[in-house]
Amino acid sequence: MSDTDANELRDLYRELILDHARSPRNFGKLAEASHEAEGINPLCGDKLKLYFNVDENEVIQDAKFEGSGCAISVASASMLTETVIGLTSSQATDYFSAITTLLTGTDAAPQATGLDLGKLKALQGVREFPSRVKCATLAWHGLNSAIHNSKQAVSTE
Numbered sequence: 001m002s003d004t005d006a007n008e009l010r011d012l013y014r015e016l017i018l019d020h021a022r023s024p025r026n027f028g029k030l031a032e033a034s035h036e037a038e039g040i041n042p043l044c045g046d047k048l049k050l051y052f053n054v055d056e057n058e059v060i061q062d063a064k065f066e067g068s069g070c071a072i073s074v075a076s077a078s079m080l081t082e083t084v085i086g087l088t089s090s091q092a093t094d095y096f097s098a099i100t101t102l103l104t105g106t107d108a109a110p111q112a113t114g115l116d117l118g119k120l121k122a123l124q125g126v127r128e129f130p131s132r133v134k135c136a137t138l139a140w141h142g143l144n145s146a147i148h149n150s151k152q153a154v155s156t157e
């Protein structure tokens with residue numbers, strides 16, 4: 001990655017995090033969610049609850065989240081809800097894998113999955129702050145847990 005690309009990514013990261021943290025999309029409780037999960041990141045104090053409505057064709061019809069957390073965790077959850085609405089649960093699981101690889105793996109480009117992550121790529125800006133990576137992945141772990149219908153809380157620790 002060239003310096004220019006890295007700088008652009010950093011700007012995009014900052015912009016996206018601020019934007020979504022200030023005005024989170026799909027914030028609130030989803031009445032009669034078919035799938036839900038709670039995510040807790042004790043290191044930072046992030047506590048989010050995610051709700052999904054998955055129809056009989058395994059398509060995610062709606063997604064919402066509530067709770068409190070730092071800007072990164074809230075922004076990541078907000079972007080997650082925007083991303084997964086309209087996807088099948090298996091596509092959503094692919095995004096979970098791609099995002100966690102992007103944020104925690106050594107491979108900078110999870111192209112193997114064939115997913116176009118679009119703006120979500122900017123989340124990798126968090127890799128410069130290793131202690132905050134779990135803030136960014138929290139909601140995605142919640143998504144994965146909800147899709148697999150375990151109603152247990154997920155914790156990053």
Ligand code: ZN
Pocket residue numbers: 041044045046069070071072073134135
């Ligand atoms: Zn956090």
